[in-house]
Structures are given as C-alpha cells and as structure tokens.
Amino acid sequence: MTTTLDDTEPTGSDPVLRVLADLTEPAPGRGVDRGFRGLALVAGSTVLIILVLIAVVMTQKAWPAFSQYGTSYFFGTEWIPSQGKYGIVPLVYGTIVVSLLGIMFAVPISVGIALFVTELAPRRARGTVITIVDLLAAVPSVVFGLWAFYNLVPRFQSLFNAIADAVSGIPVLNTLLGPSSGSSFMSAALIVALMITPIVTAVTREVFDTVPENDKAGALALGATRWEMIRGVVLPHSSGGLTGAVMLGLGRAMGETVAIALLIGATPQISANLFGKGETMPAQIFRQLSEADDTLRAALIGLGVCLFVLTIVVNVSARRMVVAIDNRTRGTTTP
C-alpha cells in the first residue's frame, strides 16, 4: 500500500489521502495556537514578575535606610521619626502581639463554627451559616475600623479598666492587663480576630470535610457521643490542616492595616501591657507614607520590605501544610 501511496498523485481522489495530507501539513491555525500559548504563559508569569518586582523595587527604595542605619534599624528599640530614631523592633513587636492575640481569639471561634457547620447544623442551615460568615469577610476593613472606633473603643476602655482593677493584685496579670485608654493592642486584636475568622473558618471547614465518613461512623457505632467522636476522630485527623489554617490566619492578621491603625493608639512602644497603646508595621506605613520626607520614606518602605518577607515566610509555610494535606486526603502522592 505504501508504495502505491508514494507513487500516486497526493491530490488524488482518495478522501483518506486528503485527510492525511490535511493533518500532516502545517495548518494555518498552528501559529495562532503557539501565540495563544505564549500569551497564556506570559499572563501566568505575571504573578512571578510582580512578586520579584515588589522585592527588588522596594528594597532599592529602602536601601538608604538600610545602609545608613544598619543594625540600629533592624534591632533598634526606638521608633521616633521626629528625632531621627528608626528602630523597627517596637513595630515588629506590635505586629506580632496583635496578630498572635488575634489568632488566639479567632481560632477557637473558627473551629467552633467549622464544627457547627460540618457536624452539628442541620443540612439546610449550613448554606445560611456559611453565607453569614462569608459576609463578615466582605465587610471592608475601614468600615470595621470606623464602627469599632466609635462604638467599641469607649466600651473597651471601661471593660479593660474594670479587668485591670480586678487583677491589680495578681503578679503577672497586673503587668499584662494594665490601665487602658480604649485604644490598645487588645482592641486591635479583637477586631482583627473578627476579620480573620472567615478565612480561618473556610480553611478549617475544608479540612474537616476531608475526615473519612467511615471513621466518624465507626466512632459513633462504638457508642461515642458526638463530642467524643469529634475529639477522637475529627480533630486528630485534622491537626496538620488546622496548623495550616492558623498560619494563613496569622499571615492575614499581620497584614491587616486600616482597622488596626484606627484602634491601636499610634504609639510605637514595647510594652507588656496588652491594654496599652502600641503600633504595628502596616499601620505605621499607612499613617506616615504619603507625607513622609526622604529619610522617613526610605525607613517606611524598609518596613514594607520586612513585612513582605515576614508574610511571605508565614504564607509559604502555611501553603506547604495545606498542600501536604490536600495530597494526603486526595490519596495522590506528589506527581
């Protein structure tokens, strides 16, 4: 057959031959296909390009501060721009305190909601519960800030002072929970907790959904109550995923800006009093950047670089954990 194929005219009357010729010939669509693929590749790489640009451009603009102040920038314990003191430790301290406190409040609530949705709520109520929690995520940060500033801060002040009075005789607690003016680490942390609850809940819910039905049914069949089943099956099975969810929430809390800027008191200081004023890195950038002089600007962009690195580290480890959970529960080893 092949010899006859070669011998005969390619444009012969045989329809099979014509199709073959069509398929092997470089068709006009091929160039478009390559172009489209290239375009998609460029679009996909934009994310990487932006991330690299962020790191490079910001480091470059912050370099004057890094080189001029050196170690006193990274390890200095005083941030007083008007006196030319740029030590970022108080701001890092504030960021860490607020986000840790925030996550401490948010995690029990989120786990509770996630358990409520996956184990307790009637099937019909689930959608509503999820929608309500998601609405919480949709509320802009600045609106949270506005509301808390006018409606909560005065109440926080009397509440915190009452607590401070109550614990004034107890050794450690009286330093941690001191007198308050309403704007404080704690106020900011409480609002941040509310704001990161939706994301932590969403991830936690996904993790709980991956617990095998058989394990849960088995525990119940052995006579376990619902709570015993949750403690014995659901929580141990989800520990890795939960850690990921906590880290993701932590990342969000560290980057939260406007609400914290309105509630924390704008006082960069290292104070053990959680009811006292403080300041975080994003809040400081937000407050000062648009009117800053050259030195302060470089110092603030430097803060941005540190915050960027910090959140990247937290998010990378969080994603690693979540991805590991994904692979395990889908039953596929990493391809």
Place this chain on the structure above:
Amino acid sequence: MSIDTPRSADATRSPDGPAADPGSLAAELSGSQMAKGRRVRNSMASVAMVLAFLVAAIPLAVMGANVVAKGIGVVATADWWTQPIPGDVGRSDLANNEQLNNLGFGSGSGSDSSKGTAAAQPVLGMQPAIVGTLLTVLSASLLAIPLGIMGAVYLHEYGKQRRLARFIRFMTDVMTGVPSVIMGVFIYSIWVLRFGVNGKSAWAASLALACLMLPIVVRSTEEMLRLVPDALREASAALGTRTWKTTVRVVLPAALPGITSGSLLAVARAAGETAPIVFTIGFVTTTNWSLRGQNTTLSAQIYSQLQNGGTLATQLAWGAALTLIAIVLVLTLAARVITRRFAVR
C-alpha cells in the same frame, strides 16, 4: 450475645448484667443510661459551637444595623450622589498624624471646624468618592481580570503539573496572602515616586488594586476550569479544533459563570480596600472623571473624615461606609446568585 458470655468469663470480671436483658440493651443504645458526665460534656460542646457562631454573627448584625442607622440620613438624599464633598470638613492633608496620635477625635480642631460650618449648613455630597471608587475598581478589573483568566488558562490548559506551572500556582497562593498595604507601597515606589505629585492618580491606585486582584482571579478561575469536564475538550479536539479555539469557544464559555462570580468577589474585595489607595490616589473634593490627576474613593473618605472629627465629618464617614457596604454587598450577593444558578456540575 454468644460472643459476650465467653469473653466476660475469660476476663473473670463480673458479667455485664444489664446488657443481657433486651429491654435495657435498647435503653443503653438510646443513650439514656450514658454516664452523666459524658452527656453533659457532649451538650456543652454543642452549645459552644453555637456560641462560636453567634460570637461572629452578632457583631456583624450590630455593625450592619449601626452603619445603616447612622448613614441612611445622608445617603438617602439626592445631594449625596450628585454634589462635591464639602471642603470645609474634608481637609486635604490625609496624613495629619498628630491628630491621630491622641485619637481624641471630636475635640480640638475637629469641633472648631464643625462649629464654623454649623452656621452655614454645607451640602453633604459624596459624588467624587463614588465616581472615584467606580473608576478605580473598573480600571483595576480591566487590568486584572483578563490577565488573571489568561494566567489560569496557562496553569490549567497548558502548564498542568509541569514544574513551572506548579511553582506559579504555589506563588499565586502565596501572593494572595501578601498584605494589601504592600501593594500600595510597591506602586508608590515604582510609580508615584517616579512621577511625583502627578503620579498620584486613579490609575496608580488601580494598578495597586490590580496587583491585589490578580492572584485571586487566577486561582478562582483555575478552580472553575478544573470543573469543566475533559469530555468537552476531547470532543472539541476530535472535531479537529485547535487548542486555542477549544479554550476560547468551549472551555471558557462552560466555565463562564464560575469565572464571573470569582471575579466579582475579587472586585468586591478591591472596592473595600483602603490601605493601598490612600497614598497612591491623593485627595480631591470635586469629581474627577479621568484616570489622570488626583482622585478619591469611598474607603479613603471614610478614613480621612474620621481623622477630621467633628459631627459633619462623622456624618460623611458613616454615609460613605453605608454606600461602600452597599456596593460590596451587591457584588458579593451577585457572585453568590451566579454561582448558585449556573454552577457547573
């Protein structure tokens, strides 16, 4: 039963009396003979779960009620949507930080300015911020959504599990977690610093918002592309269609509802952002329809009016908050309706 007897004899423990009798067996299975502590702990856990939900839901409800109650007065007027922002309560310096330092708003210069304006009641308008918000978000969407969809097409239709695609996917997830204020600082460094005061514009702000939206659009679109059955792609390919045409004519239309709703959520998030806006957009009190030149948004107005203090400025802030929440809510609910109605199954 037949298994139970030898085992309890083996263990030389006292045989389980109640279990032998069918009546009490039923009672035990129904849980009524369960130790009291276990039952109490179980109900306490259930109560705690409901409480957890309430702890999140009640502040949301209270806040919603507050914003509506305080904002509706100014928002429900025609002036709000058509008039410029009154300049005497909205001072142009956004970063007057000394005033924020003591956070005692309403005292000091704030009340002075409101006293001064009380004589001649100014018209409370917010049109510049509404226009600015729409302009900024629209132009950010035009930048980020097509780019994001193409990126997702690369990840799901071409890259699949290749090393580069997996790396991009991972970094996209990481980028979703980069704080919005960083995007603002980035655009400030790369754009505003280069062009000086003229660099502050709706365009610069929309660049920052686009950076914020891009990873969200990429990931949500990829999730949607994943839901499109491979049979559709194979059927299209079997008809001799090129991959690009399959993607554009078959895969993307099939995933369109999901892509739309994911993009709307990204738009909603961008509309509510303040941090990347404030130092990239500048400040105006009159409507600016152009992407060039300084502008303002609802979120930026909330912040700056809050800084001004005083009754009028506070009214403006609550009104802006209500308008902003309404916009975000409409976008979010639209996304939900689209997901429910046209979900790929």
